[in-house]
Amino acid sequence: MQDIVFIEGLHTKAVIGVYEWEKVIWQELVFDIEMEHDNRVPAANDDIHKTLDYEAISNAIKGFCKEHQFELIETLAERLCALLIDRFGLTTITMTLRKPGAVPSARAVGVKIRRSA
Numbered sequence: 001m002q003d004i005v006f007i008e009g010l011h012t013k014a015v016i017g018v019y020e021w022e023k024v025i026w027q028e029l030v031f032d033i034e035m036e037h038d039n040r041v042p043a044a045n046d047d048i049h050k051t052l053d054y055e056a057i058s059n060a061i062k063g064f065c066k067e068h069q070f071e072l073i074e075t076l077a078e079r080l081c082a083l084l085i086d087r088f089g090l091t092t093i094t095m096t097l098r099k100p101g102a103v104p105s106a107r108a109v110g111v112k113i114r115r116s117a
């Protein structure tokens with residue numbers, strides 16, 4: 001089964017970084033998420049409750065970023081994947097997390113992880 005529900009280019013802000021000056025400012029983050037799900041199940045009954053609701057998941061990501069503070073984007077990605085697997089019953093998630101302003105000479109830097117329940 002290779003079906004995917006995805007969220008691409010989700011912008012949000014967080015207080016995140018290893019330096020002291022980063023602990024008092026909001027910085028932009030961008031998420032790409034891919035979640036495995038058998039799309040035949042919701043499609044059979046045209047039922048939102050049987051799919052992965054990308055709107056609810058987007059809101060969960062934005063809420064978590066507003067409410068938590070970390071030094072490393074690795075920590076944020078790890079904690080968020082664990083939360084999403086638990087709250088939405090995901091089997092497998094691939095998360096790309098970009099911090100666009102971190103290295104001015106790069107378009108973006110970030111991490112990409114894949115986690116399973």
Ligand SMILES: Nc1nc2c(c(=O)[nH]1)N=C([C@H](O)[C@@H](O)CO)CN2
Pocket residue numbers: 016017018019022071072073074099101102103
């Ligand atoms: N692999 C990582 N490297 C760095 C991180 C990070 O979270 N993961 N963070 C920083 C600083 O916070 C940087 O973003 C400041 O511009 C440096 N390297």
